[in-house]
Amino acid sequence: MSTLQIVDLHASVGDKQILHGVNLTISSGEVHAVMGPNGAGKSTLSAVVMGKPGYTVTAGSILLDGREMLGVPTWQRAAAGLHLVMQYPTEVPGVLLNDVLSEALKGRGRDGDVGRLDTLLRTEAARIHFEEKFLDRPLNVDLSGGEKKRNETLQMSVLKPAIAILDELDSGLDVDALRDCARRVMDATREDGLGALVITHYSRLLEELKPSRVHILVKGRIVETGGPELADVLERDGYEAFKNT
Numbered sequence: 001m002s003t004l005q006i007v008d009l010h011a012s013v014g015d016k017q018i019l020h021g022v023n024l025t026i027s028s029g030e031v032h033a034v035m036g037p038n039g040a041g042k043s044t045l046s047a048v049v050m051g052k053p054g055y056t057v058t059a060g061s062i063l064l065d066g067r068e069m070l071g072v073p074t075w076q077r078a079a080a081g082l083h084l085v086m087q088y089p090t091e092v093p094g095v096l097l098n099d100v101l102s103e104a105l106k107g108r109g110r111d112g113d114v115g116r117l118d119t120l121l122r123t124e125a126a127r128i129h130f131e132e133k134f135l136d137r138p139l140n141v142d143l144s145g146g147e148k149k150r151n152e153t154l155q156m157s158v159l160k161p162a163i164a165i166l167d168e169l170d171s172g173l174d175v176d177a178l179r180d181c182a183r184r185v186m187d188a189t190r191e192d193g194l195g196a197l198v199i200t201h202y203s204r205l206l207e208e209l210k211p212s213r214v215h216i217l218v219k220g221r222i223v224e225t226g227g228p229e230l231a232d233v234l235e236r237d238g239y240e241a242f243k244n245t
């Protein structure tokens with residue numbers, strides 16, 4: 001059982017304050033959605049939780065099972081169980097998917113899984129309809145938007161993090177890829193006890209990836225938290241009602 005606690009998180013880029021005191025707690029097996037308009041700070045939140053360079057945390061705390069993650073290098077946060085599925089997956093020419101995952105598994109002391117990585121990859125690829133020919137390519141190079149997101153989902157399902165942040169998994173995906181990826185994440189919450197923090201601004205993703213809590217982020221603050229019905233309210237009325245809170 002793992003818990004990620006984001007406490008009163010304030011963060012800035014350069015001299016611009018972007019997060020103004022975000023509070024959010026998510027535990028194993030739970031799906032929480034963070035919804036908000038463009039520019040609300042959703043990607044900033046995911047970047048700061050993972051420790052991406054370029055952001056300054058000016059107050060607050062990020063605790064994984066009570067351990068402070070602020071100041072811990074990104075790779076150690078990942079080894080501790082945090083994972084980010086990126087909004088815009090990076091192409092890494094010259095680095096094979098296989099090498100990335102075997103190093104990551106070694107870093108987690110999972111030598112047994114390194115030995116059976118090939119089988120694991122093929123099983124997981126079939127599950128989300130990711131073509132096997134892409135498994136031997138450099139990471140994300142020349143993949144379409146949908147293939148990149150399938151690739152990101154594949155990495156998550158092999159690494160089995162405790163808590164994953166999915167930053168707009170639905171951006172750049174067609175409906176089939178969206179369903180495959182969303183179902184795989186939902187399955188991971190049931191099979192492996194994954195805690196999933198799902199960032200999106202459309203409720204369509206949430207039809208497959210069903211959140212128990214929905215948080216609305218506007219201008220760097222969570223202005224409303226509710227159950228799944230909150231996503232339906234947004235679908236109907238948009239963010240207008242929350243923009244001035």
Ligand code: ADP
Pocket residue numbers: 013016018036037038039040041042043044045054
């Ligand atoms: P969202 O993901 O909700 O659309 P972002 O977190 O990407 O929002 O951005 C929040 C705000 O912070 C925006 O106004 C954006 O322009 C600004 N911002 C984000 N990253 C940077 C950066 N590296 N440099 C300058 N401004 C940034």
Ligand code: MG
Pocket residue numbers: 042043044087167168
């Ligand atoms: Mg974003």
